[in-house]
Amino acid sequence: MTMAQDLRTTLGKAFTSQDSSDYYFKIAKRLIKTQADEGQYFFCKNARCTDYNQLDSAVVYGNRALKILQSGNDIPSLLTVYNNMAKVYRKQGQYDKAVAYCLQGIRIAEKEKKENWIAFFNAMLSLTYHDFESYPKGIYYGKKALKYWVSQKEKSPDMISNALNAVAINFDDWNKPDSALYYHKQVFQYYKGKDTLNVGETYNNIGNTLLKQKKFKEAKRWITSALKINDKNFELSQGNKDTDYYYERATNYTNLATIAHELDDFNEAEKLFEKAYWFSKKSGNAEKLRDFYMQRALFNKKRNNLAKAVEDQESYIKLRDSVFDVDRAQTFSELEAKYQNEKKEKQLLQSKAEIREREIEIKNKNMQFLVLGLISFALLCIIYLVYRQQKLKIKQQEQEFELKSAIVKIENQNKLQEQRLAISRDLHDNIGSQLTFIISSVDNIKYAFDIQNEKLDAKLSNISSFAKDTIIELRDTIWAMNKSQISFEDLQTRIHNFVDKAKEVKQEIQFNFFVDSDLKDRKFSSIEGMNIYRTIQEAIHNSIKYAEAKNIDIKVKKLGTQIAIEIKDDGKGFDVAAVAKGHGLFNMQKRITEINGHFNLQSAASGTEINILL
Known part of the structure; x- marks a missing residue:
C-alpha cells in the first residue's frame, strides 16, 4: 500500500513538474511492482507527452498504456488515454485515427454507462470533423455534447464552453457567421468577472468570425483581448508552456497578421506572420499550419511577392493533400458505419434476450393468472353486489342533497328579490319623491317671482332639468333592480x-x-x-x-x-x-x-x- 502511494505521489510530481519531469519518471519506474502500477506509469507518460506536444512519444506510451489498462478495472484512466490518443492524432491531421479512438472510447463509455465521457468524446468528434472540414457532422456531435452538459443539475462551465465553441467554429467555417456568433456569445452566460480568463479561446473565435465578415477593427479588438488573456494565464501558470500555449498564440498571431495585411499594414503583417509561423510550428497542429500557409500566401500575393506566395501555396497544398484524401474520407464512413452497426446489433441482441425472458415470464404467470382469475371472479361478484348497494345509497343521498340545495337556492333567490324590491321601493318613495319636490319647488320659484336675472333663471332651469334626468335614471335603475335577468x-x-x-x-x-x-x-x-x-x-x-x-x-x-x-x-x-x-x-x-x-x-x-x- 505504501509503495503504491509512493508511486502515485511520484507520478503526480513527474506530471506537474516543469524542469524535473524526467527525473521523477525515472524514480517512478523503479517503484513499479504490479501490472496496475505499470499501467499508471504509461498512462502518466502519455498524458505528459500529450500536454507538452511530444506527439510521437504520446502515441508510443498511449498504446503501451492501453494494452495494460484494457485488461484492468481502471475505466477513468482507460478513457483518458483514448481521449489523449484522439487529441494527438487530431493535431497530426490523422483525423481517421482520431475518430477511431473517439468511437472506441464511446463504446467503452456506453458499456460502463459513463454519460459524461460519452459527451466528452462527442465534443472531440465535433472538433475533429471541423478540422476535416465536415462541418454538418461537427455540428451534430457538438450539439449532442452540449445537450448533455446543459441538462446537468450541477453545470460545468468548462464543459459547456467547450461544446459551445465546438459547435460555433463549425458554423463559422461553414460560412454561417450569425449562428457562430450566437453560440460563441452564449459562453459568457457561464463566465463572469475574473472567470473570463478561462475563455480566451472564445474571444479569439469571435474575432475570427468578425474577420471573415471583413469587420477588421472590431475583430482586432476581440483577438487582442484574447492574446492578453492568454498572456495573463501564462503569467499565472508560472511560465508553463504546454501545448495550449503554442496553439493559442498560433491562432492569435495568424488572425492579427491577416487583419494587418487586409488593412495594408505590410510591415506589421510581416512581423506578426513571423510570430505566427514560429508558434504554428511549435504547436505541431496540422490545422494551424494549414491556416498559416493559406493566409501568408494571400499576403505575399497581395504585396506582389509571387515567389513566396507560390512557396506558401505549395506548402498549404502539400499539407492539405496529406490530410484530405479519398481513402481517409472512406475510412471515416466505414468507422461510423461499423460503430452504428455494432450499436444496432447490441440493441437487437438485448431485445431478443428481453423477449425470451418475457416469454418465460408470461408462461409462468399464465397459470398464476388462471387461479387468480377464478378467485378474482368470485371476489368481483361480491364486490359488485356491495358496490351496487352502495351506489344506490349514494345516489339517493345525492338526490336528497340536490333537493335541499335547490330549496336553499330558491329561498335565497326569494330573499334577494325581496331585498331588491324593498330597496327599489325606498328609492322610489324617498329619493323619487324628494327629487319631485325639488322640481316642483324650482318651478314654483320661477312662476312666483319675476326673476330678472337671466343667469339665475338659467341656473334654476338647469337644476330642474338635472332633477328630471336623475328621476329618469333612477327609474331605469329601479327597473334593472326589479329584474333578476x-x-x-x-x-x-x-x-x-x-x-x-x-x-x-x-x-x-x-x-x-x-x-x-x-x-x-x-x-x-x-x-x-x-x-x-x-x-x-x-x-x-x-x-x-x-x-x-x-x-x-x-x-x-x-x-x-x-x-x-x-x-x-x-x-x-x-x-x-x-x-x-x-x-x-x-x-x-x-x-x-x-x-x-x-x-x-x-x-x-x-x-x-x-x-x-x-
Missing part, C-alpha cells in the same frame, strides 16, 4: 322609450334600431343588462347632443359565439385623441370592460361608429 327584448323596449323622448327634442333625426331575432331572448344579469343599456344610452345621447346627425342606427347581431353591438351616426364626427379622456367615453369603455366585453370607437368627418363585442 334582462333580455335584449327588454333592452330594446327600454331604449325605444328613451329614443321616443329624444325624438321630441330632435324631430329631424331618424332612429333605426335592429336586434337579431336569435338574440331577443338572450338573458343577462341585471348588472350586465344595465351596463349595456347605459352604454347605448350614452352613445345615443352624445350623437344627439354633439354630432348634428340626421340618422342614428343601433344594430345588435350574432357573430359566432359573440354578440356585436354597433351604434353609428352620420354626424360631423370629432377628434378622438382630443376628447379621449372625457368622462362619457371613459364611462362607456369602463362599463363594457367590467362585463368582459371589448369596446372600440372610431370617428371621422363622415360620422362616428362605436362597436361593442360581448
Whole structure:
C-alpha cells in the first residue's frame, strides 16, 4: 500500500513538474511492482507527452498504456488515454485515427454507462470533423455534447464552453457567421468577472468570425483581448508552456497578421506572420499550419511577392493533400458505419434476450393468472353486489342533497328579490319623491317671482332639468333592480322609450334600431343588462347632443359565439385623441370592460361608429 502511494505521489510530481519531469519518471519506474502500477506509469507518460506536444512519444506510451489498462478495472484512466490518443492524432491531421479512438472510447463509455465521457468524446468528434472540414457532422456531435452538459443539475462551465465553441467554429467555417456568433456569445452566460480568463479561446473565435465578415477593427479588438488573456494565464501558470500555449498564440498571431495585411499594414503583417509561423510550428497542429500557409500566401500575393506566395501555396497544398484524401474520407464512413452497426446489433441482441425472458415470464404467470382469475371472479361478484348497494345509497343521498340545495337556492333567490324590491321601493318613495319636490319647488320659484336675472333663471332651469334626468335614471335603475335577468327584448323596449323622448327634442333625426331575432331572448344579469343599456344610452345621447346627425342606427347581431353591438351616426364626427379622456367615453369603455366585453370607437368627418363585442 505504501509503495503504491509512493508511486502515485511520484507520478503526480513527474506530471506537474516543469524542469524535473524526467527525473521523477525515472524514480517512478523503479517503484513499479504490479501490472496496475505499470499501467499508471504509461498512462502518466502519455498524458505528459500529450500536454507538452511530444506527439510521437504520446502515441508510443498511449498504446503501451492501453494494452495494460484494457485488461484492468481502471475505466477513468482507460478513457483518458483514448481521449489523449484522439487529441494527438487530431493535431497530426490523422483525423481517421482520431475518430477511431473517439468511437472506441464511446463504446467503452456506453458499456460502463459513463454519460459524461460519452459527451466528452462527442465534443472531440465535433472538433475533429471541423478540422476535416465536415462541418454538418461537427455540428451534430457538438450539439449532442452540449445537450448533455446543459441538462446537468450541477453545470460545468468548462464543459459547456467547450461544446459551445465546438459547435460555433463549425458554423463559422461553414460560412454561417450569425449562428457562430450566437453560440460563441452564449459562453459568457457561464463566465463572469475574473472567470473570463478561462475563455480566451472564445474571444479569439469571435474575432475570427468578425474577420471573415471583413469587420477588421472590431475583430482586432476581440483577438487582442484574447492574446492578453492568454498572456495573463501564462503569467499565472508560472511560465508553463504546454501545448495550449503554442496553439493559442498560433491562432492569435495568424488572425492579427491577416487583419494587418487586409488593412495594408505590410510591415506589421510581416512581423506578426513571423510570430505566427514560429508558434504554428511549435504547436505541431496540422490545422494551424494549414491556416498559416493559406493566409501568408494571400499576403505575399497581395504585396506582389509571387515567389513566396507560390512557396506558401505549395506548402498549404502539400499539407492539405496529406490530410484530405479519398481513402481517409472512406475510412471515416466505414468507422461510423461499423460503430452504428455494432450499436444496432447490441440493441437487437438485448431485445431478443428481453423477449425470451418475457416469454418465460408470461408462461409462468399464465397459470398464476388462471387461479387468480377464478378467485378474482368470485371476489368481483361480491364486490359488485356491495358496490351496487352502495351506489344506490349514494345516489339517493345525492338526490336528497340536490333537493335541499335547490330549496336553499330558491329561498335565497326569494330573499334577494325581496331585498331588491324593498330597496327599489325606498328609492322610489324617498329619493323619487324628494327629487319631485325639488322640481316642483324650482318651478314654483320661477312662476312666483319675476326673476330678472337671466343667469339665475338659467341656473334654476338647469337644476330642474338635472332633477328630471336623475328621476329618469333612477327609474331605469329601479327597473334593472326589479329584474333578476334582462333580455335584449327588454333592452330594446327600454331604449325605444328613451329614443321616443329624444325624438321630441330632435324631430329631424331618424332612429333605426335592429336586434337579431336569435338574440331577443338572450338573458343577462341585471348588472350586465344595465351596463349595456347605459352604454347605448350614452352613445345615443352624445350623437344627439354633439354630432348634428340626421340618422342614428343601433344594430345588435350574432357573430359566432359573440354578440356585436354597433351604434353609428352620420354626424360631423370629432377628434378622438382630443376628447379621449372625457368622462362619457371613459364611462362607456369602463362599463363594457367590467362585463368582459371589448369596446372600440372610431370617428371621422363622415360620422362616428362605436362597436361593442360581448
